[in-house]
Amino acid sequence: MRVYTGMDPRLPLRAVPAHARRAEAAGFDGLHVAETVHDPFAVALLALEHTERIVVRTSVALAFVRSPLLTAYAAWDLAAFSGGRFQLGLGSQVKQHIEDRYGMPWSAPVARMRDYVGAVRAAFEAFRTGEPPAHRGPYHRLTRMQPYFNPGPDPDTSAPRILLGGVGRAMCALAGELADGLVTHPTNSGPRYLETVARPALAEGRARAAVPRAFELVAGTQVIAAVDPAALAVERERQRRLFAFLYSTPAYRGTLDLYGWGELQDRLREMVRRDDWAELGRHVTDEVLDTLVPMASYARLPALIRGRWGGLADAVTVPLPVDPADDGRIRDVVLALR
Numbered sequence: 001m002r003v004y005t006g007m008d009p010r011l012p013l014r015a016v017p018a019h020a021r022r023a024e025a026a027g028f029d030g031l032h033v034a035e036t037v038h039d040p041f042a043v044a045l046l047a048l049e050h051t052e053r054i055v056v057r058t059s060v061a062l063a064f065v066r067s068p069l070l071t072a073y074a075a076w077d078l079a080a081f082s083g084g085r086f087q088l089g090l091g092s093q094v095k096q097h098i099e100d101r102y103g104m105p106w107s108a109p110v111a112r113m114r115d116y117v118g119a120v121r122a123a124f125e126a127f128r129t130g131e132p133p134a135h136r137g138p139y140h141r142l143t144r145m146q147p148y149f150n151p152g153p154d155p156d157t158s159a160p161r162i163l164l165g166g167v168g169r170a171m172c173a174l175a176g177e178l179a180d181g182l183v184t185h186p187t188n189s190g191p192r193y194l195e196t197v198a199r200p201a202l203a204e205g206r207a208r209a210a211v212p213r214a215f216e217l218v219a220g221t222q223v224i225a226a227v228d229p230a231a232l233a234v235e236r237e238r239q240r241r242l243f244a245f246l247y248s249t250p251a252y253r254g255t256l257d258l259y260g261w262g263e264l265q266d267r268l269r270e271m272v273r274r275d276d277w278a279e280l281g282r283h284v285t286d287e288v289l290d291t292l293v294p295m296a297s298y299a300r301l302p303a304l305i306r307g308r309w310g311g312l313a314d315a316v317t318v319p320l321p322v323d324p325a326d327d328g329r330i331r332d333v334v335l336a337l338r
Contacts, residue, residue, distance in 0.1 A: 001305075001310070001313070002314060002315035003316060003317075003334045003338060004031065004057070004218065004315060004318075005320050006317060007019050007033070009037060013042065016050075017049070017050035018050075020047035020051050021050055022324060022327060025327065026334060027338070029054065033057065033058050035061050035091075040061045041061065054085065055086075056086055056087070057089050059163075059218075059220075060163075061089060062090075063090045064092060064093065064104060072120045075160045076127050076154075079157055079158065086160050087161045087163060087180075089162075089163045089183055091166075092113055092171065114174060116140065117162060117164075117179065118178075119140040124159035126150060126152065128152055128157070131152075161181065162179050163182060163183050164183070165183050165184075167185050167188045168251075172197065172201035172202055173201040173202065175202065176201065176209065177205035177206065178205075181218060182202060182215075182216075182217050185220055186222045189220045193254060194217075194219065194312045215314075217314050219309050219313035219317070221316045222293045224296070225295070225333075236295060239289070245272075247264065267283055298326070298329040298330065301318075305318070
């Protein structure tokens with residue numbers, strides 16, 4: 001089982017190198033870079049520059065807020081710079097964020113992502129060969145690229161692997177058909193969701209794939225881990241508040257519905273609409289939290305992860321400790337899982 005870690009999305013850029021070096025020293029296979037308050041490609045560049053072994057993957061860069069050619073330029077540069085350690089994770093986000101936070105148009109996400117991935121791959125092929133791209137799709141057309149604008153021919157750089165972030169069945173199926181992997185959202189990474197939604201959809205998509213690909217299913221796991229009971233109690237309450245915020249998004253309701261807790265999403269969404277942030281976490285009961293965000297000391301964490309995700313995912317995500325003094329403990333976790 002491969003093991004990845006992430007980072008606090010608000011981590012200042014000047015702190016990224018040290019965080020990336022910690023992840024590499026702790027034995028992780030790779031580092032996930034989210035898109036929230038920083039450009040993920042800038043963060044990925046810093047992480048790649050200051051590491052030697054680990055994969056650095058956007059998880060995920062938002063596709064529909066940028067041109068597929070700009071995405072391809074950035075991804076190709078990072079792959080060439082790092083000797084192939086960069087991987088491109090792409091996601092759709094939800095309509096309200098695309099329109100109201102990014103000021104970009106929204107359209108049917110699965111059909112648009114299909115076209116977007118095709119356009120990015122066409123650009124990669126143009127960079128490899130030095131020839132103009134030849135992509136004509138319903139949303140994107142890439143047919144013009146004079147040699148002045150083409151970084152190729154570059155047969156020595158391998159095109160970055162493309163993984164999709166997916167929640168719904170249709171996007172998971174698209175990942176199985178077109179992508180090199182799927183990274184599940186933390187709210188939709190539990191065993192029941194993987195068994196009943198994600199894996200069946202992936203199988204459907206892979207059966208339609210025109211090009212067989214080595215595929216990686218990465219479970220964006222949510223776990224509560226710490227050194228001792230006192231630290232676990234503090235982290236548990238932080239996770240309770242985070243859980244309430246994440247599950248207030250209607251698109252992430254699927255896991256709650258599987259357990260008969262869909263009504264909780266309605267309440268959380270209404271509180272967010274009222275900007276009632278202070279009381280959001282109190283609606284998440286111990287039963288809900290314990291079921292969906294399990295808790296363990298570092299010593300027991302490998303057994304917990306293997307018991308829940310072993311056989312269901314090729315890789316999992318595990319957070320770095322808040323305190324670097326605990327990095328030795330997380331190194332033992334990673335080694336046990338690998």
